[in-house]
Structure formats: C-alpha cells, structure tokens
Amino acid sequence: MPTISIKKTDLFEALGKIYTFKEFDELCFDFGLEAEEIDEEELALNPEAALEWKVEIPANRYDLLCREGLFRGLRVFLQMMEAPRYKRIQPDKDKIQRMTVLPSTEAVRPYVAAAVIRNVTFTQDSIKSFMDLQDKLHHNIGRRRALVAIGTHDLDTIQGPFTYDAKPPPEIKFVALNQTKEMTAPQLFELYSTDSHLKPYLSIIQDKPRYPVIYDKNNVILSMPPIINGDHTKITQNTKNVFIECTGTDLMKLKIVLDTIVTMFSQYCKEPYVIEAVEVIQADGTSVIHPELPYRFEVIDVADTNKKIGIDITGDEMANLLTKMCLESTVKKKGTKIKVEIPPTRHDVIHACDIIEDVAIAFGYNNIVKRIPNTNCVANQFPINKLTDLLRSEIAMAGFTEVLTFALCSREDIADKLGKTIEETNAVHIANPKTQEFQVARTTLLPGVLKTIGNNKGMPLPLKLFEISDVVYKDKSTG
Missing domain, CATH: 3.30.56.10 (Phenylalanyl-tRNA Synthetase; Chain B, domain 1)
Structure with a gap:
C-alpha cells in the first residue's frame, strides 16, 4: 500500500489537538488506516524525520494520498467540518481554455483531459505536497505513467488555445524542466537514460515513431508526456493560476486522476473547491468538457x-x-x-x-460483537483432495521432494519447448499479461518441474522431484 509522510505540527494544527502516537494510531485505525512511526534506520539518515509520522493508505483511496485529502477526511470523520462541495464552473465560449487533439496522437497516447484552478496561494510545503501527490498517482493508478501522466503548469506563462499533437522526435525541441539548455527529444532521451527518476519512463514511448507533445498558441511546449514538462511553465510559490493536463491510454483512469488532483488542491483557491472547466476538442471533432466532477x-x-x-x-x-x-x-x-x-x-x-x-x-x-454462527454443518474433504493428499504422502515416503510451481507460464514453456504448437495445447490465454513469463495457464506440470531442475543444477544427484497440482484447459464447448 502507498505510504505518505505528514508533519506532526501540520496534523496538530489541522485537527486542533496535540496527539500522542498511540492516540493518532487509534484514530487512523478507526478511520480505516494504519499509522507508522519513523524507524531508527531512517532517523539515522534523516534526523528531521522525527518530526513526521507515516500513514499507510489503501491503494484505492486516491483522495487520501496527500496531506490535504487526509486532513480533510479526518476532520470530516471527527465532525469538525462538513464534506466540501466541489463545483465546476464553465466560462463563456470566448473565455474558456481549449485543448485540441490532433489525429496523430491516436497511435501513441490518445486521451487527454485538462482543468484550471485559479487564484491559488501556494507555500513551499503545499507545492511539495502537490508534486508528491502526482508521483503517488503516477505510480499507483497511472501504472508508472503508462496509463496516465500528469502535467501541471503556470497558466500565466502560456496562452491558449492548446494543442495536443504527436511529432517526430527530432522536431520536438524545448527547455525541459530544471534544464537550462534547449534540446531535442532524442537529446533529452540520451540525457535521461542515466537519470534514476526518469529512466524507467523512457520505454513507454521510446520505440514510437512520434512522441506526444502539448504546446500553446505561441508554440511554447508545455510538456512531452509522459516524460517531462517544460521549464517555461514551472510551478513556483508565485504561481496563481494552474493549468493541469492529463494524458493517457485509459480514459476512465485519466478522469479519476484529474478529479483527484483538482479536488485536493482547489482548497488553496481564493474560492475553495471551485474548478474551472476546459474544453477538449477531440480528434473526431467532438467536444468534451473536463473535469466531470460527478456526484x-x-x-x-x-x-x-x-x-x-x-x-x-x-x-x-x-x-x-x-x-x-x-x-x-x-x-x-x-x-x-x-x-x-x-x-x-x-x-x-x-x-x-x-x-x-x-x-x-x-x-x-x-x-462488532463476535458471534458463533447459528448454522451447523459437518465438513468433509473433497474426494480429489483426499486422493492427492494420499499420493503426496506415499510419493514423499518413496524419497521424492515435492515442488510447488507457478500456475501461469509462457507460451513457449508449454508449446515450443515441448515440441508442440500453441494451438495443440488448448491453453487458456491471459488477456493482458504483464510479463512474458505469465502468458497462459499451464496445461502440464512438466515445464515447472524442468525449470526447478534447471535452477538447482548445483544440487547433488539424483534430483527426485514431483508435483501434484492443477492444470487448466480451455473448454471447447463454450466456444
């Protein structure tokens, strides 16, 4: 589960009370969370960490992934405030910010959504929290930016309407965030190939013939998603109006991310919890208003x-x-x-x-009072389980060692490596495998046992192994 760090002083100020760790831990438990004290090893590296507590957040509670959302949720839970009402305002047609999506983006990152929060008052701490929330969302729901990437920009440094395009890498040239020199996309990729923070994201678009890019009316580049923003639109403590854009390959998750960002940080607006809509003109010419902020x-x-x-x-x-x-x-x-x-x-x-x-x-x-269930039943082992337990016992007593291998494997493991075609195996395929090692459900136990032998070549012979477990076949009668 994701973990956030909060300063004790900020917590005490938000909740109007000084808590001991035990009291705060109990409050978090009551709210469905888990608090952690900073361990000694971390304190040795960073003594200032003693001023903080950590809170483990459930992976699906995106609204608690920053101190703003956590404090707001705890205040509502303690009935110190009512849950805020989030309001979307839509400017007149001649004043609304627009984002035009060009057809070239469809082969790379087809979706984009945007919003504006105005008259913001930032501090150094709130800017850090703003950036930390983006990182949490990138890693969590955004799947390390593969599904969703967020860009935040100082709106007063740019001028709409904006364009979301995909261009050949050499044609993309701008000063990237925290850089001083203008570089092309290939030069930036070479630079970031040794950067521990950005290197993991390069592979998302590196092999594409065109890279996504967002620019304004004057061709000022805001960002090259999902890699880096432009330095021209960098957020500072002097920023008053923020333009937020999210690009991705999953429209539903993109909307969730945009809703989360704007609802969490619109509290710093002059009129809290009010978000300005942005019109997105899609590649097919249709118009959509974001964010939706659905109730x-x-x-x-x-x-x-x-x-x-x-x-x-x-x-x-x-x-x-x-x-x-x-x-x-x-x-x-x-x-x-x-x-x-x-x-x-x-x-x-x-x-x-x-x-x-x-x-x-x-x-x-x-x-919740523990109760003994009113129903009575007599448990009985399935015959197949009883049989396999007896087999395990007998085979083990004969000197064999039982192994337990993965139920998923690669297509090659059950086909090519066994001299078969994948069609012959009648295997059940995983729709969206995360790695090549887990593409299908196994149809035989042999690959797992052979892999076990292959990884234990240094063990003395003979290797007497066995496995009794499930295999999976596609039911041809279901079509």
Missing part, C-alpha cells in the same frame, strides 16, 4: 447492511456514520433505506458493498 447516488437497505456487518443500528445512526466517511447520506422510506451521495473524490465506491464497508469502518471493527 451520483446509491441506495442501500438498512436491514441488509446490519445483517452483512453483524450489527443492529437505526437508519439515522447509519446515515450519520456514512456522512462521517464523506458520503453524505439521508434516511428514506421510514428508516428502511439510506440514500448515499457519492462525491467525485470517492471513486473507490463502485457498488453497494463498498458503502457497507464504510459503515463497518465508521462503526468500528472492534465494536
């Missing part, structure tokens, strides 16, 4: 929720618990139903079960 409603049943959690509370109590979790709720149908409003910060709420989980968290897991 939607779900209805849950009070009796069903109580049954699933193992508690017995009224609809009013349940609605209050959900409101503490930033899910504004009202009681309907004489207390039997709860109407729950899902804000644009809670993209983790997909089904009713996610709302029920928040009820359990707010109620307190330690407050």
